[in-house]
Amino acid sequence: MTHRSRRAWLATAIAALSFATTTLPAAAQANYPSRPVTLIVPWGAGGGTDATARIVGSLLEKELGQPVTVVNRTGGSGVVGHAAIAAAPPDGYTIGMATVEISMMHWQGLTELSGASYTPIGLVNIDPAGIQVRADAPYKNVKDLLAAIKASPGKYKASGTGQGGIWHLALAGLLRDQKIDPAAVGWVPSNGAAPGLQDMVAGGVEIAPVSLPEARSLIDAGKVRSLAIMSDKPSALYPKVPTLKSETGSDWTMAAWRGIVAPKGLPKDIHDKLAAAVRKVAASKEYTDFMASRGFGVIYAGPEDFAKFMAKSDQELGATMKAVGIAK
Known part of the structure; x- marks a missing residue:
């Protein structure tokens, strides 16, 4: 093979390779999903x-x-x-x-x-936040819980998501709305509602401001009690759980x-x-x-x-x- 023919062969091979690499993805797209x-x-x-x-x-x-x-x-x-x-x-x-x-x-x-x-x-x-506590917690309603937090800032902890996550924000916003320093409740980061709720049941924290569906199994098992839902209407799952507004007059909602x-x-x-x-x-x-x-x-x-x-x-x-x- 001469030098010129080698160059021609190489150019043809490169062109063929270029054509293959541009057409294969299109073929793969047409067959999506193939795996x-x-x-x-x-x-x-x-x-x-x-x-x-x-x-x-x-x-x-x-x-x-x-x-x-x-x-x-x-x-x-x-x-x-x-x-x-x-x-x-x-x-x-x-x-x-x-x-x-x-x-x-x-x-x-x-x-x-x-x-x-x-x-x-x-x-x-989409799911609104709630206020979940242990079934044996002394609070009869969310007003009792807020009064206890206000009386003893720093005593209580909460969990249910990462630091600064949606449930953390839900609780911090509620506290601010109620003229309570959001830092009055310490936040314990977790990888979601499930580990946060388990930590609460085990006594590691006192509050899990997670959604009602996430707490359902523990509520039904009698280990968790829901004090309120941060929505403008009751939950279809637990219609007897009061809205935050009906309990406190607050318009604060979070989902x-x-x-x-x-x-x-x-x-x-x-x-x-x-x-x-x-x-x-x-x-x-x-x-x-x-x-x-x-x-x-x-x-x-x-x-x-x-x-x-x-x-x-x-x-x-x-x-x-x-x-x-x-x-x-």
Whole structure:
């Protein structure tokens, strides 16, 4: 082979390789998904985010025709899991369940990530905070608890999420609303509601300001008592639990939300397929029945509305975090 022919052969090989590398992804996209999908959950097993992700994952399997493996990536007050979602290849094979904390973590300086760091797929859940105490706690109602905190600042501790997480903010905002220093109750970080509730039952903390669905098993077991819900209407799960407003006159409300996201740069055809699948899941009887049985709130917003929802959540929570001294 002459020098010229070797150069011609090399040029042809490079062109062929270049053509292959540009056409293979398109072929892969057309066949998406051709292998299992991973659904990352930034919080621990047993909590509300984990339960919601697992029902969504199981129903997505039917829509996508491939296994969907739920993986809990905990740590860093939610940063580890959210970062893992954002850092994954934007090929549709790694998606995640973003939680309300993505609108909060950057305000604390924990990460630069925000809702804008992802490709939004669909908002699927929203749940208000509550005030949970041990069943043998001496407080008859939330007014008794607030009076005890005011009388002995520093005596009480609470848990249920990471430092500066949504349930921390829910309690801090309530205390501020009631003219009590938010620092009057120490916060013990946890990897979600489930470990926070277990710590409370074991006597490590006195308060878990988590949602009613997350506390359900312990409430039904007679180990936890709910004093109030931070919503403008009672819970469908426990309608006898009073609203905060009915107990104290306060208008303070706070809720967690959860939605499916993917890394930035997701190809449009894969995005459209995932969005359509999540929309079907959120509207399915299996999903709504499961969520109702757990007392979880069902909400749906498609990609564009979900992006707007996250942006609004970011602004509102940032303002509240600054007001209670959680933001840096």
